[in-house]
Amino acid sequence: MRIRATVAAVSGALALSAFVVPAAHADEAHGDTKISNVVVNGGKGVVFGTTTKKTFTVTFTASDNSGIKMALAVLYHGANIDDSDNGAVPNENGGAKATCTAVSSTTSNCKETFTIQANEQLLNAHAGTWKVWAIAQAKDSNYVQKDNAKSFYVQRAxxxxxxxxxxxxxxxxxxxxxxxxxxxxxxxxxxxxxxxxxxxxxxxxxxxxxxxxxxxxxxxxxxxxxxxxxxxxxxxxxxxxxxxxxxxxxxxxxxxxxxx
CATH class of the missing domain: 2.60.40.730 (SOR catalytic domain)
Structure with a gap:
């Protein structure tokens, strides 16, 4: 599944610049990096008809006293990302990172878009609660990783x-x-x-x-x-x-x- 490959790649990259290698299936933090204000689809459930193809946004704030180097959020369905049975990576940057805009020396607002087509990517069992796995790395190599930064619903119309x-x-x-x-x-x-x-x-x-x-x-x-x-x-x-x-x-x- 591409979502797992993306998470593994990001976690591996962090290992080069952080003291601790984050596990994909658990919250991890080093330093004062924070992720907050996660919003999926404007706070509404993502609803799909039988053949709906929908593009929706995920926004969040990342902060650290040194500023933000990169961030990423991916979506998944399951108890945790390692045991997920479906998921999605963002359209931006080949799914490798979010588009983040610095609003101060310490804080960035990040945005991603996701595109899912019901009849190609969803089974009925995938309806219900999905989660946002998110990670942010600071310029001083601090980081934070959240297994469930936000929960939301993917629903059958x-x-x-x-x-x-x-x-x-x-x-x-x-x-x-x-x-x-x-x-x-x-x-x-x-x-x-x-x-x-x-x-x-x-x-x-x-x-x-x-x-x-x-x-x-x-x-x-x-x-x-x-x-x-x-x-x-x-x-x-x-x-x-x-x-x-x-x-x-x-x-x-x-x-x-x-x-x-």
């Missing part, structure tokens, strides 16, 4: 539908609200049902500006949703899913019901 029937309906009669929660399957290239997930049925009365929750139900094993309510006033129904570590939150486009 989700869709949610709703249909309230019959329309129109007489007051006091039963309304049946159906729908489906699906998410991207990176291995088949299709969207498939997301089973046994809690989803809220919400209602917005005609003229109101916000939805209120009517009840919470679970999807079937195939992602289907079905429940009933009693017709009372005109308004819009929707289903809303709060999301999980592997799948982002999503709300259906509302379905308006005319109650007569």
């Amino acid at each position: 989700s869709k949610l539908t709703v249909n309230a029937a019959p329309e129109p309906v007489k007051k006091g009669r039963t309304i049946t609200v159906t729908g489906a929660l699906t998410r991207a399957n990176w291995e088949t290239g299709k969207y498939a049902g997301y089973g046994t997930q809690s989803v809220k049925l919400q209602f917005k009365k005609k003229g109101a500006t916000a939805y209120t929750t009517v009840k919470t139900i679970k999807t079937s094993t195939t992602g289907a949703l079905k429940t009933t309510v009693t017709a009372s006033v005109d308004g819009t129904f929707r289903y809303s899913f709060a999301g999980t570590t592997t799948t982002p939150a999503v709300s259906a486009t509302g379905d308006y019901v005319d109650v007569q």
